[in-house]
Amino acid sequence: MPHAIETHQLTKTYNSLKAVDTLNIAVESGEIFGLLGPNGAGKTTAISMLCTILKPTSGTATVNGFDIVREANKVRKSIGIVFQEPSVDDRLTGRENLYMHANLYGVPASEQKERINRILKLVELEDRADDLLRTYSGGMRRRLELGRGLIHYPKVLFLDEPTVGLDPQTRDHIWKYIKELKEAHDITVVLTTHYMDEADRLSDRIAIMDHGKIVVLDSPSKLKETLEGDVITVRANNIQTLSELVNKWLGLSQTHVVDDALEITVRNGKAVMPRIMELATQNNVYVESLLLRQPNLEDVFLHYTGKSIREDTGKELHGMAAIQRRAIK
Amino acid sequence: MSELRGLYTLWLREIKRFMRDRTRLVSMFIQPLLWLVIFGAGFGLHFALPNLSYQQVIFPGIVGQTLLFTSMFMGISVLWDKEFGFMKEILVSPVSRLTIFLGKMIGDSTSSFLQGIMVFVIGIALQIPIDPVTVLYALPIMLLITFGLVSIGLTIASLIGTLESFGAIQTFINLPLFFLSGALFPLKGPGISLPSWLTTVATWNPLTYGVDALRSVVLGNAWGTSLQIQPLWIDIGIITLFDAIMIAIGTWAFTRMK
Ligand SMILES: Nc1ncnc2c1ncn2[C@@H]1O[C@H](COP(=O)(O)OP(=O)(O)OP(=O)(O)O)[C@@H](O)[C@H]1O
Ligand SMILES: [Mg+2]
Numbered sequence: 001m002p003h004a005i006e007t008h009q010l011t012k013t014y015n016s017l018k019a020v021d022t023l024n025i026a027v028e029s030g031e032i033f034g035l036l037g038p039n040g041a042g043k044t045t046a047i048s049m050l051c052t053i054l055k056p057t058s059g060t061a062t063v064n065g066f067d068i069v070r071e072a073n074k075v076r077k078s079i080g081i082v083f084q085e086p087s088v089d090d091r092l093t094g095r096e097n098l099y100m101h102a103n104l105y106g107v108p109a110s111e112q113k114e115r116i117n118r119i120l121k122l123v124e125l126e127d128r129a130d131d132l133l134r135t136y137s138g139g140m141r142r143r144l145e146l147g148r149g150l151i152h153y154p155k156v157l158f159l160d161e162p163t164v165g166l167d168p169q170t171r172d173h174i175w176k177y178i179k180e181l182k183e184a185h186d187i188t189v190v191l192t193t194h195y196m197d198e199a200d201r202l203s204d205r206i207a208i209m210d211h212g213k214i215v216v217l218d219s220p221s222k223l224k225e226t227l228e229g230d231v232i233t234v235r236a237n238n239i240q241t242l243s244e245l246v247n248k249w250l251g252l253s254q255t256h257v258v259d260d261a262l263e264i265t266v267r268n269g270k271a272v273m274p275r276i277m278e279l280a281t282q283n284n285v286y287v288e289s290l291l292l293r294q295p296n297l298e299d300v301f302l303h304y305t306g307k308s309i310r311e312d313t314g315k316e317l318h319g320m321a322a323i324q325r326r327a328i329k
Numbered sequence: 330m331s332e333l334r335g336l337y338t339l340w341l342r343e344i345k346r347f348m349r350d351r352t353r354l355v356s357m358f359i360q361p362l363l364w365l366v367i368f369g370a371g372f373g374l375h376f377a378l379p380n381l382s383y384q385q386v387i388f389p390g391i392v393g394q395t396l397l398f399t400s401m402f403m404g405i406s407v408l409w410d411k412e413f414g415f416m417k418e419i420l421v422s423p424v425s426r427l428t429i430f431l432g433k434m435i436g437d438s439t440s441s442f443l444q445g446i447m448v449f450v451i452g453i454a455l456q457i458p459i460d461p462v463t464v465l466y467a468l469p470i471m472l473l474i475t476f477g478l479v480s481i482g483l484t485i486a487s488l489i490g491t492l493e494s495f496g497a498i499q500t501f502i503n504l505p506l507f508f509l510s511g512a513l514f515p516l517k518g519p520g521i522s523l524p525s526w527l528t529t530v531a532t533w534n535p536l537t538y539g540v541d542a543l544r545s546v547v548l549g550n551a552w553g554t555s556l557q558i559q560p561l562w563i564d565i566g567i568i569t570l571f572d573a574i575m576i577a578i579g580t581w582a583f584t585r586m587k
Contacts, residue, residue: 051421053587077423087414091346103338104422106331132349 002065004029004156004188005050009059011212012045019045021212022059032182032189034203034220036196038305042212043192044084047158050190051081064155080105080154082146082162084192090134094125094144097133098151105152119147122177124170139165146174150181156188157181163198171195175202196297206297208304215304223300230269231299233291234262234276242285246276256302265299335424339432340439343406347440357399357444362451364391368513380551388457389543390512392448392471393536397507399444400475401499403437404482408492420586430583434483434576438475445471459547466546473568474539480575484582510536511558518556535571538564 005027012020020042027033048054052072066074102112120126123143163171200220207217256263266272269292280287369384410416509530531537542564544552
């Protein structure tokens with residue numbers, strides 16, 4: 001099957017900063033492709049180029065077989081996008097926003113009403129559909145935007161942090177719908193998110209990006225397997241000392257401090273746990289709890305970027321702040 | 330076909346936004362009213378044209394002024410759309426940049442045109458002698474005038490980044506265009522001698538021909554050949570040419586917009 005997206009040495013530079021650095025990826029047709037990475041990794045920049053909003057500094061890419069520079073118009077016809085930043089008209093009602101989108105994307109007039117009603121139901125905005133958007137809450141606007149991106153059944157759908165600021169139920173509905181959509185219409189989805197559970201549940205493959213480059217690319221289960229081993233989480237009264245001790249014993253790269261707890265990735269967790277207790281007692285560190293678990297996607301992220309996704313909460317704040325800023329206006 | 334639908338959609342959006350903007354609807358009453366009452370009545374004392382009151386002479390000028398100010402101001406919609414992110418939704422859609430430009434331009438022109446019509450309502454309310462039939466002739470001319478002027482506003486807004494600089498540039502363009510268009514005084518006629526620089530600038534001012542055409546239509550025979558800058562059909566030709574050039578430039582500006 002031909003690739004839905006192919007990039008060849010795709011690069012975008014801002015002054016001296018390489019926001020996207022010689023990116024080479026191939027997204028299979030019909031897959032959900034997760035693009036993860038810390039703030040500023042270049043995810044949005046990469047998506048903007050693929051959506052033809054931004055011209056690459058160098059390199060090329062095709063979307064649905066069309067060149068993003070030479071055939072920008074054909075690319076635009078075949079894609080849908082939910083932007084990271086707000087992009088609705090708040091002087092129009094929710095329904096008006098959807099109709100406008102349907103018309104701009106050439107959805108047949110006879111189908112518009114039915115599709116729009118279905119979308120409104122999906123994002124649970126039926127009862128607010130005829131209110132001006134400026135009276136919506138931040139999360140409601142986000143839901144409308146998400147619904148909007150789905151109206152015209154695009155072949156490739158870009159979702160740039162689509163579920164930021166949404167409550168758990170809505171996120172769950174959206175996930176289900178994205179999966180359904182993909183199966184029913186054979187849509188390819190490129191998804192960026194800072195929610196690891198979301199990426200894990202939805203993505204067929206995940207690329208982790210940092211400093212404009214892909215660090216690793218594989219299926220979620222493979223990524224977790226390659227971490228090879230178990231994660232031991234230790235809570236203790238003196239994390240710092242314990243961390244130094246374990247580092248000395250095991251080598252630096254295997255421990256991280258996350259949320260006041262020490263996380264240690266090792267081959268055979270069961271055998272290591274008693275040794276950690278021993279190490280702690282010998283050095284007067286009091287261990288409060290000890291937990292053994294399989295690595296999750298967050299550990300994978302941590303492993304490859306050296307950053308915890310939780311350190312990234314600034315991003316989420318940013319997204320919410322942007323929504324609130326809009327609400328004020 | 331789908332381009333046409335896109336055009337209609339974008340046009341409708343501008344109209345809806347305009348109609349929902351209460352402050353703008355109110356302010357569009359106030360400004361022309363003040364000009365016609367205070368300026369028109371106050372300065373009439375020093376004005377002597379047979380058969381015409383000063384209020385009558387500046388009435389088409391105030392229509393032109395309203396079209397100018399409101400049209401130029403419409404450019405702000407581009408900046409708002411950029412600020413609120415909505416521009417991205419339009420720019421990434423499959424409709425062409427020409428359609429995007431035309432949709433916005435015709436939509437904003439319609440809004441500006443409606444404000445021009447309000448001036449006629451005010452004029453009639455103030456009992457300025459206006460033949461209702463002439464209003465019908467004035468309408469297409471007004472629409473024609475707004476196309477070019479709105480295009481200037483949209484072009485400037487799409488080339489510059491911020492609301493502040495847009496405001497500054499706007500004033501910088503609006504006032505000279507207004508004062509040097511003959512909106513407030515006849516540019517030629519018996520006993521009228523203006524400095525030659527002023528006449529030259531007015532010759533290159535598109536609004537001059539807009540105001541002149543409106544006067545030819547609204548004032549009829551009283552605005553005879555001795556006062557006309559150009560015969561009506563030449564006025565209209567010049568405005569049309571100006572529109573065509575500005576639309577081309579505007580479309581170019583929209584093509585470059587990110
Ligand atoms: N218009 C711009 N001018 C200058 N630098 C920019 C511009 N847009 C993005 N950058 C820079 O490019 C880099 C990548 O930004 P990008 O928005 O692609 O990150 P991201 O991976 O989407 O991050 P986030 O998770 O915060 O959304 C950042 O260092 C950012 O500062
Ligand atoms: Mg981003």
